[in-house]
Amino acid sequence: xxxxxxxxxxxxxxxxxxxxxxxxxxxxxxxxxxxxxxxxxxxxxxxxxxxxxxxxxxxxxxxxxxxxxxxxxxxxxxxxxxxxxxxxxxxxxxxxxxxxxxxxxxxxxxxxxxxxxxxxxxxxxxxxxxxxxxxxxxxxxxxxxxxxxxxxxxxxxxxxxxxxxxxxxxxxxxxxxxxxxxxxxxxxxxxxxxxxxxxxxxxxxxxxxxxxxxxxxxxxxxxxxxxxxxxxxxxxxxxxxxxxxxxxxxxxxxxxxxxxxxxxxxxxxxxxxxxxxxxxxxxxxxxxxxxxxxxxxxxxxxxxxxxxxxxxxxxxxxxxxxxxxxxxxxxxxxxxxxxxxxxxxxxxxxxxxxxxxxxxxxxxxxxxxxxxxxxxxxxxxxxxxx
Numbered sequence: 001x002x003x004x005x006x007x008x009x010x011x012x013x014x015x016x017x018x019x020x021x022x023x024x025x026x027x028x029x030x031x032x033x034x035x036x037x038x039x040x041x042x043x044x045x046x047x048x049x050x051x052x053x054x055x056x057x058x059x060x061x062x063x064x065x066x067x068x069x070x071x072x073x074x075x076x077x078x079x080x081x082x083x084x085x086x087x088x089x090x091x092x093x094x095x096x097x098x099x100x101x102x103x104x105x106x107x108x109x110x111x112x113x114x115x116x117x118x119x120x121x122x123x124x125x126x127x128x129x130x131x132x133x134x135x136x137x138x139x140x141x142x143x144x145x146x147x148x149x150x151x152x153x154x155x156x157x158x159x160x161x162x163x164x165x166x167x168x169x170x171x172x173x174x175x176x177x178x179x180x181x182x183x184x185x186x187x188x189x190x191x192x193x194x195x196x197x198x199x200x201x202x203x204x205x206x207x208x209x210x211x212x213x214x215x216x217x218x219x220x221x222x223x224x225x226x227x228x229x230x231x232x233x234x235x236x237x238x239x240x241x242x243x244x245x246x247x248x249x250x251x252x253x254x255x256x257x258x259x260x261x262x263x264x265x266x267x268x269x270x271x272x273x274x275x276x277x278x279x280x281x282x283x284x285x286x287x288x289x290x291x292x293x294x295x296x297x298x299x300x301x302x303x304x305x306x307x308x309x310x311x312x313x314x315x316x317x318x319x320x321x322x323x324x325x326x327x328x329x330x331x332x333x334x335x336x337x338x339x340x341x342x343x344x345x346x347x348x349x350x351x352x353x354x355x356x357x358x359x360x361x362x363x364x365x366x367x368x369x370x371x372x373x374x375x376x377x378x379x380x381x382x383x384x385x386x
Contacts, residue, residue: 022319047266052186075122077096079125082149090122101167103132108132112139127302135174138176149189152200153200157265162302201303201331207281226280236268247332305334344386
């Protein structure tokens with residue numbers, strides 16, 4: 001199979017693509033009269049994988065020592081239920097909180113005052129726990145340290161937090177703080193739910209589509225392209241591209257897969273750090289996922305919903321839908337609305353709502369400008385039995 005970097009940019013309504021139905025667009029050149037040298041001053045987070053691969057107690061001891069070595073001697077802990085065992089050996093703790101279902105902007109603001117005596121906010125948990133901790137760190141004005149217990153999306157090392165303002169509200173994407181350092185416990189991640197690992201891969205599947213959408217905005221004169229952020233997003237997809245042709249079952253989850261997925265998700269998060277927004281990794285497919293959240297509540301992991309929504313972007317960009325659908329099946333990701341409990345009419349409502357979830361971001365949805373009739377036809381073309 002030719003490498004994604006060898007493929008030309010889209011030039012026709014439909015075309016044959018490499019297996020799994022994705023290609024990376026060619027990076028637009030900078031105009032000659034606008035070429036200048038800029039050093040990237042953004043520093044990527046320093047990441048460490050535990051030496052232990054099968055004993056979480058050993059990894060917990062490593063984490064405690066690693067935190068002290070990285071200057072977190074008096075941390076404020078934000079933990080989920082899945083992070084308690086991993087954080088049991090941490091010393092010098094000045095405060096702790098467990099957001100659980102209370103993870104909201106209001107909760108994070110309330111915890112910020114308690115965290116000001118600490119030298120860092122250390123979050124041990126899943127995505128919602130880490131996002132809440134990012135806002136606690138911002139409010140307290142201290143560094144943020146990420147210790148994820150799942151690899152379900154690329155927000156682990158991003159400067160973005162997604163939380164509702166209050167209980168029962170809609171989640172909002174907020175500017176927050178990225179971690180300076182991150183620790184990954186391989187025993188914890190190997191034993192995490194397979195659905196979360198599949199979702200992490202699913203989130204990265206959308207990167208080529210997000211770049212195509214960014215290119216549409218560039219061609220329309222709406223945005224400029226940051227070459228460093230673009231290349232990081234593309235690199236993160238290339239890391240997981242070899243996984244797309246094989247079935248992903250529990251027997252495939254090993255230290256090598258965990259290391260690969262960590263590298264890819266951190267790289268994707270760094271693309272957001274460089275640009276300061278999610279543009280390099282988030283396009284129409286993320287809008288569709290957000291619309292599902294707004295209209296029907298989260299029906300799956302964020303990354304799994306994004307992978308499902310990517311089918312729509314693949315179709316609107318004129319790519320090979322069936323090849324991409326086969327890739328979703330291989331990875332155990334949702335590929336039909338009924339897997340998310342959605343009907344034909346639900347999908348029409350989702351696609352009509354999606355552009356408004358982030359109105360300032362031009363994507364293939366805005367280019368298509370589908371009315372109700374055209375939206376219904378698109379849904380029928382993708383899922384005749386929906």
